[in-house]
Amino acid sequence: MASLRYESQVRPPLxxxxxxxxxxxxxxxxxxxxxxxxxxxxxxxxxVGLLCFGIYSVYREVVYGIGQWNINHTIGxxxxxxxxxxxxxxxxxxxxxxxxxxxxxxxxxxxxxxxxEAMTIFxxxxxxxxxxxxxxxxxxAFYVFPYPNTRGPVWPNFNxxxxxxxxxxxxxxxxxxLFWYTGLIPDLATIRDRAKLKWRKFMYGVLSLGWTGSTKxxxxxxxxxxVLAGLSTPLVLSVHTIVxxxxxxxxxxxxxxxxxxxxxxxxxxxxxxxxxxSLLVVTRKVLHLEEYITIEHIxxxxxxxxxxxxxxxxxxxxxxxxxxxSQDRFESWAFLQNRVNMFSPLGWSYYIMMSCNVLSPQIFxxxxxxxxxxxxxxxxxxxxxxxxxxxxxIIVTSIYRDFVPSSWSIYYTPSIWEVGFYLGTFGFFFxxxxxxxxxxxxxxxxxxxxxLKRSGEKYKEQMDPEEKESIEAFAxxxxxxx
Amino acid sequence: MxxxxxxxxxxxxxxxxxxxxxxxxxxxxxxxDVYTPMAIHGLDKAxxxxxxxxxxxxxxxxxxxxxxxxxxxxxxxxxxxxxxxGGKPHFALPAWIPIVFELTVLFxxxxxxLTFCYLCQLAPFVRKHHFHxxxxxxxxxxxxxxxxxxxxxxxxxxxQQCGAKHISVQQAETGWWLGTYDKHRAPFxxxxxxxx
Numbered sequence: 182m183a184s185l186r187y188e189s190q191v192r193p194p195l196x197x198x199x200x201x202x203x204x205x206x207x208x209x210x211x212x213x214x215x216x217x218x219x220x221x222x223x224x225x226x227x228x229v230g231l232l233c234f235g236i237y238s239v240y241r242e243v244v245y246g247i248g249q250w251n252i253n254h255t256i257g258x259x260x261x262x263x264x265x266x267x268x269x270x271x272x273x274x275x276x277x278x279x280x281x282x283x284x285x286x287x288x289x290x291x292x293x294x295x296x297x298e299a300m301t302i303f304x305x306x307x308x309x310x311x312x313x314x315x316x317x318x319x320x321x322a323f324y325v326f327p328y329p330n331t332r333g334p335v336w337p338n339f340n341x342x343x344x345x346x347x348x349x350x351x352x353x354x355x356x357x358x359l360f361w362y363t364g365l366i367p368d369l370a371t372i373r374d375r376a377k378l379k380w381r382k383f384m385y386g387v388l389s390l391g392w393t394g395s396t397k398x399x400x401x402x403x404x405x406x407x408v409l410a411g412l413s414t415p416l417v418l419s420v421h422t423i424v425x426x427x428x429x430x431x432x433x434x435x436x437x438x439x440x441x442x443x444x445x446x447x448x449x450x451x452x453x454x455x456x457x458x459s460l461l462v463v464t465r466k467v468l469h470l471e472e473y474i475t476i477e478h479i480x481x482x483x484x485x486x487x488x489x490x491x492x493x494x495x496x497x498x499x500x501x502x503x504x505x506x507s508q509d510r511f512e513s514w515a516f517l518q519n520r521v522n523m524f525s526p527l528g529w530s531y532y533i534m535m536s537c538n539v540l541s542p543q544i545f546x547x548x549x550x551x552x553x554x555x556x557x558x559x560x561x562x563x564x565x566x567x568x569x570x571x572x573x574x575i576i577v578t579s580i581y582r583d584f585v586p587s588s589w590s591i592y593y594t595p596s597i598w599e600v601g602f603y604l605g606t607f608g609f610f611f612x613x614x615x616x617x618x619x620x621x622x623x624x625x626x627x628x629x630x631x632x633l634k635r636s637g638e639k640y641k642e643q644m645d646p647e648e649k650e651s652i653e654a655f656a657x658x659x660x661x662x663x
Numbered sequence: 664m665x666x667x668x669x670x671x672x673x674x675x676x677x678x679x680x681x682x683x684x685x686x687x688x689x690x691x692x693x694x695x696d697v698y699t700p701m702a703i704h705g706l707d708k709a710x711x712x713x714x715x716x717x718x719x720x721x722x723x724x725x726x727x728x729x730x731x732x733x734x735x736x737x738x739x740x741x742x743x744x745x746x747x748x749g750g751k752p753h754f755a756l757p758a759w760i761p762i763v764f765e766l767t768v769l770f771x772x773x774x775x776x777l778t779f780c781y782l783c784q785l786a787p788f789v790r791k792h793h794f795h796x797x798x799x800x801x802x803x804x805x806x807x808x809x810x811x812x813x814x815x816x817x818x819x820x821x822x823q824q825c826g827a828k829h830i831s832v833q834q835a836e837t838g839w840w841l842g843t844y845d846k847h848r849a850p851f852x853x854x855x856x857x858x859x
Contacts, residue, residue: 201801202700202800202801203800203801206700206800206801327735327739333744334743334744335744336739336740336743336744338746338748339736339739339740339758339759339762340740340748340751340755340758340759342761344762345761345762345765348761348762348765348766349761349765351769352765352766352768352769355769355772355773356768356769356772359772359773359776360772363776363779366785367700367701367799370799371700371799371800373799374793374796374797374798374799374800375796375800386790387787387788388787390780390785390786390787390789391784391785391786391789391790391791392783392785392799393696393698393791393793393798394698394699394700394798394799395696395697395698395783396696396697396698396699396703396706396707396710396712397696397707397712397715397783398783399699399701399702399703399706399707400702400707400712400714400715401715401717401779401782401783402702402779402783403702403704404715404717404718405717405775405776405779407718408717408718408721408771408775409772409775409776412721412725412768412771412772413768413772415764415768416765416768419761419764419765423761426761626700626701627700627701627702628701630700630701631701631702634677
């Protein structure tokens with residue numbers, strides 16, 4: 182059978198096995214239509230438990246005040262903003278996969294984009310909690326938005342990076358949500374049309390907004406996805422750029438560097454892909470989706486991890502070089518004394534960061550390790566630990582010893598409620614992810630069907646056999662010519 | 664809203680569908696719509712649908728966002744409440760670029776999505792006539808509208824000859840746009856007018 186669109190035989194198939202359209206629907210909708218397993222319940226209840234602990238920790242903070250946390254002068258941001266930047270970084274992979282890879286016409290995104298986008302949305306929600314509750318008097322949080330008010334009106338400072346952040350994150354969340362949901366509509370309609378149970382038909386009927394699959398609607402849907410991708414691409418780069426401005430526009434040694442925007446964006450993609458790997462390696466196993474999220478997908482994402490990890494490593498070394506080259510005493514102090522000196526109070530965190538982010542991902546230069554699921558999962562956790570320490574290093578080691586030695590703060594350890602808040606966001610994140618994997622298709626059905634006939638294993642075998650010969654002839658010729 | 668008769672043919676292969684669309688159109692039948700489980704590139708052209716202008720709308724929504732941000736911040740910082748930030752100029756355009764950019768994207772994305780939902784009649788609780796339940800699974804469903812003079816048997820036979828696997832004749836109420844609204848099956852009771 183000729184394919185609708187030609188794809189080279191050199192590329193490995195993105196959908197393995199002998200699938201047709203109906204089989205794809207069956208495979209992906211199965212977890213939604215069957216009862217969740219015991220393992221699902223264990224995981225879900227664990228996540229809810231963590232969430233409850235988090236809610237209690239936040240309750241303590243609201244009722245008794247910010248003093249419940251061990252932040253102090255000079256460490257005003259501590260764990261809280263570390264966690265904020267960490268989560269927002271994780272929230273970058275989804276839109277990167279769905280937007281940038283859509284523009285680059287990367288077929289492999291279809292296997293992972295839906296789950297990654299969902300992860301993005303949950304991660305951004307987690308991230309938003311930290312600056313919110315850090316305000317202390319959280320009931321006045323709406324003051325950050327500009328609206329005509331009876332206080333003057335007094336407006337927020339539009340020239341401040343912190344306000345840019347409010348706009349960047351709320352825009353990013355909204356656009357990611359729209360992108361994710363418009364993509365979901367046709368898949369929800371598929372579930373609606375298959376549903377036998379009345380409540381399921383009703384629920385997915387409401388959620389799918391009356392989608393019919395009309396050609397005109399698909400045409401608009403494709404146009405919308407493409408333009409949203411075009412808008413999200415600069416958006417996703419802008420968000421972490423602006424987060425980095427929170428630091429870079431300040432005058433704190435260790436923060437005011439021009440390298441921050443690209444360095445933060447690379448770090449965000451790095452940690453985001455690591456989180457996608459952690460989730461999908463488990464999801465594909467538990468939901469039996471190995472034929473859709475193939476080793477090929479994992480391999481490709483590991484390549485991105487080693488690339489972005491190396492960019493981040495390059496940024497670390499550049500910072501050190503500039504700290505020395507600038508001959509700025511405060512800059513050198515921040516980097517060479519507070520970070521690189523292993524025996525300074527927080528020097529150890531710099532070395533955790535370096536080894537997790539720069540050294541360990543280098544194992545992914547080996548194809549065998551890139552394609553090993555266990556190694557991938559282990560590494561994805563290591564990378565996220567490393568990326569958490571990167572933010573900790575940037576925030577805490579830059580401010581715990583400032584210009585005046587008399588105000589140097591003591592060794593910083595978080596309180597149980599600070600840790601509880603962080604664990605609570607994990608609880609929230611995994612509660613959402615468990616619910617998502619139960620009630621929504623974790624793989625974009627319509628998009629997988631779209632690439633099936635040019636990237637499915639069964640169809641690739643039937644595709645233009647003459648090309649196979651020409652590849653061998655080409656390889657032979659090439660080997661002789663070089 | 665008139666109740667009309669439709670001949671519905673289901674295809675299981677895109678290639679067959681494409682040639683069927685061409686045959687049906689060249690024979691002078693009017694295709695009401697083709698319902699597919701996924702986007703099929705080129706089908707809109709084969710059916711003679713015009714290109715969507717949703718991206719043009721997105722551009723103008725984006726412009727509206729840019730204008731809102733620039734005018735809003737400009738007015739606030741130069742006239743309504745000029746803050747003295749270290750003696751720097753009140754009209755500080757470079758510092759506003761991030762927010763101007765974000766609002767451009769935000770307006771464009773929200774505007775386009777709402778336009779998309781409006782044009783495709785997508786909203787919770789809107790119930791439409793679904794010609795075939797498997798059109799969201801693995802079937803490509805071509806729906807041909809019958810005029811007063813159309814002989815349904817002829818159309819059915821023609822579709823059979825084009826390669827349709829399953830053919831049926833259905834009655835459905837046409838909506839104000841390409842979609843249809845089935846008020847008898849609506850979960851809430853509203854006599855006389857549709858949701859829109």
